[in-house]
Amino acid sequence: MRYKCTVAYDGSAYHGFQIQENNLSTIQAQIEQVLKIITKEDTRIYPAGRTDTGVHAYGQVFHFDTVIDMKEWNMKNAINSRLPRDIAIQKVEKVADSFHSRYDAKSKIYHYLIDLGPYDPLKQQYRYYYNHHLDIMLMREAASYLIGEHDFKSFTKNHQITNTVRNLFQLDILKEQNLITFRFHGDGFLHNMVRIIVGMLIEVGRKKIKPEEMEHILSALNRTKAPKIAPPNGLYLSEIRY
């Protein structure tokens, strides 16, 4: 029996999603620990993607297999009642054994938040406070060079992956009062890709580089051309589409 779960979490207290060998606290470790109690056996979960230390999620998805046949609602409650308060399963669905959370994902949506307003110590884990002016129009222009299918090799720190071509369907930049929201929608994202793009768009917004530079950075296929990276606490994995 295969279960698909949608999960939200506050990444602040965790060393990322993926289980670590050194016993560090991770989202996966917390969930698998709970599933071991419920299923009475070691139960591995398979996420649609990993998130790094400090990164949050509203719509992370994972699946797992177990012989335990439980109503979806009951499974959800059984897990949530045992999870720490900063992780919460939003939805449990029984799916076909052929379903795979990662391979079947059609697209993903990430959000990144920058706050230009006064520093708020109660919100600092949930957005990137940046206290300089950013030119949104320039950032939007720079973002337009990234839309579509490109080799995003310049925008990842992981050089072990062979295929670094991804299709970025949309990159919207919204500004409401002091809050800038970046919304990324693509068929997939390389490691650190969203944070590196935001880091470079900030360089454009503060006029350190010109929007059209993005084209050269892309075609360089080299991370040294995109040396900036925005901090993890502004990043949210919002949705996985199937």
Place this chain on the structure above:
Amino acid sequence: MRYKCTVAYDGSAYHGFQIQENNLSTIQAQIEQVLKIITKEDTRIYPAGRTDTGVHAYGQVFHFDTVIDMKEWNMKNAINSRLPRDIAIQKVEKVADSFHSRYDAKSKIYHYLIDLGPYDPLKQQYRYYYNHHLDIMLMREAASYLIGEHDFKSFTKNHQITNTVRNLFQLDILKEQNLITFRFHGDGFLHNMVRIIVGMLIEVGRKKIKPEEMEHILSALNRTKAPKIAPPNGLYLSEIRY
């Protein structure tokens, strides 16, 4: 030289404001540690009031004395650059040596947040999630019995204090979508008073007790008549007025 400071903090990671003998992490301990570096001597701070474990503040006030004469803006930056990210000084003012953060406080404003909507693990440290219907009109009616000068002995767990008379100027209950905001304004508050009042107003809102019961609870002068207490994470010390 006396400095008055206004400070905001996320109380989630701390064992309350007040310094503890057992070396537990508290807001006061963090700030005094920083002031020791800046002033090069043990420097005690005097807050307008304490907050408990998990309680937040936007407008807590404290004062301290030092021979160091620094511009207000520089003192603020000197402290903030050394504080953990979840504590931030909002304002530093040089004041007369006769100023006392606690004795001179004319009134205090607290907020309490209840969220009736779906549980959000990213906001759970900043509001009380309560997933039952609450009748706001009944709660407002109950609150009206508490306005004015009363002996609030029933609404505190601290029985060592002799004078338990306080003047509650205002208690507003606002509802916007799923969020209920209680705003307390009074000349002073007993230990746990806000949380116990909210706990009892919830009993009224869910129709376990009638609004007019508040009068009897008040006049009983006995905490056993007000046994409920709302959790600390929904509580904010918002403002101290002088």
